[in-house]
Amino acid sequence: xxxxxxxxxxxxxxxxxxxxxxxxxxxxxxxxxxxxxxxxxxxxxxxxxxxxxxxxxxxxxxxxxxxxxxxxxxxxxxxxxxxxxxxxxxxxxxxxxxxxxxxxxxxxxxxxxxxxxxxxxxxxxxx
Amino acid sequence: xxxxxxxxxxxxxxxxxxxxxxxxxxxxxxxxxxxxxxxxxxxxxxxxxxxxxxxxxxxxxxxxxxxxxxxxxxxxxxxxxxxxxxxxxxxxxxxxxxxxxxxxxxxxxxxxxxxxxxxxxxxxxxxxxxxxxxxxxxxxxxxxxxxxxxxxxxxxxxxxxxxxxxxxxxxxxxxxxxxxxxxxxxxxx
Numbered sequence: 001x002x003x004x005x006x007x008x009x010x011x012x013x014x015x016x017x018x019x020x021x022x023x024x025x026x027x028x029x030x031x032x033x034x035x036x037x038x039x040x041x042x043x044x045x046x047x048x049x050x051x052x053x054x055x056x057x058x059x060x061x062x063x064x065x066x067x068x069x070x071x072x073x074x075x076x077x078x079x080x081x082x083x084x085x086x087x088x089x090x091x092x093x094x095x096x097x098x099x100x101x102x103x104x105x106x107x108x109x110x111x112x113x114x115x116x117x118x119x120x121x122x123x124x125x126x127x
Numbered sequence: 128x129x130x131x132x133x134x135x136x137x138x139x140x141x142x143x144x145x146x147x148x149x150x151x152x153x154x155x156x157x158x159x160x161x162x163x164x165x166x167x168x169x170x171x172x173x174x175x176x177x178x179x180x181x182x183x184x185x186x187x188x189x190x191x192x193x194x195x196x197x198x199x200x201x202x203x204x205x206x207x208x209x210x211x212x213x214x215x216x217x218x219x220x221x222x223x224x225x226x227x228x229x230x231x232x233x234x235x236x237x238x239x240x241x242x243x244x245x246x247x248x249x250x251x252x253x254x255x256x257x258x259x260x261x262x263x264x265x266x267x268x269x270x271x272x273x274x275x276x277x278x279x280x281x282x283x284x285x286x287x288x289x290x291x292x293x294x295x296x297x298x299x300x301x302x303x304x305x306x307x308x309x310x311x312x313x314x315x316x
Contacts (some may be wrong), residue, residue: 063297070275071268077300078264114260121264 008044009043010038012119019112032086033111038115039083042076042122049126082115180207190234199234199245205281205288205295210247212277213301217251217270224266228253241304245298252304257292263303270301 015037024030047054047061050068060081066073081096184207185197200207214230221228229252234245257263278296282289 058315066297070271074267074271078267078302081302110260113200116262 008048009041010124011041011044012116012123015041015112015116015119019109019116025109031109034112035079035082035086035115038112038119039079040075042119045123045126046072046076051127069126072122072126075118079115079118079122082111088121132202147299155245156164157296180204180211184210192234195245196232196234199247203291203295205285205292206298208281209274209277209295209299210249213249213270213274214259216273217249217301219257220269221251221253221266224256226254226256228255247299248305249301251302252306254306257301267301267303270303273299274299 015034018024018030018034018037021027021030024034043056043058045060046065047056050061050064052061054065062073062076062080085094085096181200184200185193200210217230231250231252233248233250235248246275255263257266272293274296278292281292281295283290
């Protein structure tokens with residue numbers, strides 16, 4: 001029997017498609033979801049590349065990446081900050097590690113685009 | 128550092144003057160070259176360096192959590208060295224890229240099995256000349272790579288202290304913020 005495996009970089013493809021939707025500026029949930037998917041695309045690709053089991057903690061994956069490549073770990077870390085802001089914080093502004101994740105009532109599109117840029121860097125440099 | 132979602136931020140230390148070690152106030156670019164107590168290299172360290180380095184660092188960050196910061200840094204002298212070296216590098220490296228900037232520190236707890244341990248985030252916020260986020264990201268990459276090079280240098284010079292050196296390396300992260308960000312890190316809910 002063939003074991004099927006989902007390629008996690010598909011999450012980044014999805015995020016890229018979402019960010020070009022014409023109504024994204026009116027849709028904070030969409031922007032938050034883009035940020036979330038960018039993080040998980042990178043996190044899961046790294047975890048798979050490192051051969052770590054599926055129950056590995058985020059922290060452990062980060063440390064293993066940092067052991068091998070501090071730049072990739074830095075990208076993962078930044079995406080984690082944005083993802084955390086997007087997933088858990090509903091009131092504006094929230095500051096995580098000094099970064100103002102929200103400046104206004106809604107999430108800003110440029111933060112989502114940043115996440116896509118970082119995720120693209122991370123995945124291209126990880127190959 | 129990436130956490131599990133249960134991370135607790137326990138401290139806010141911010142707005143220090145990197146040039147003069149006087150707490151509070153933005154760093155003036157013109158002043159930022161005066162950092163005499165943060166510039167010695169490993170090979171220049173004197174027997175008493177540890178005592179002075181620790182005091183310098185604790186005083187450098189203007190915080191009401193002085194005792195806690197002291198105890199965190201006291202645990203691992205390579206943490207002190209790495210922080211000192213990274214601050215030194217940041218001040219020198221970024222002065223041409225900024226009109227002004229501040230260096231803050233945030234201490235975050237991630238490991239419930241080791242409540243004494245804190246992850247240390249150096250947070251650099253300011254008014255940058257960077258045109259876009261990618262340039263700021265490139266500056267961060269430069270700082271991270273420097274941190275890695277320091278770790279390798281420590282490992283070369285102090286091979287018997289590998290575990291302490293690696294612990295220090297894993298405990299420190301550096302972020303460069305932007306104007307509108309804040310060196311203050313508010314507690315998580």
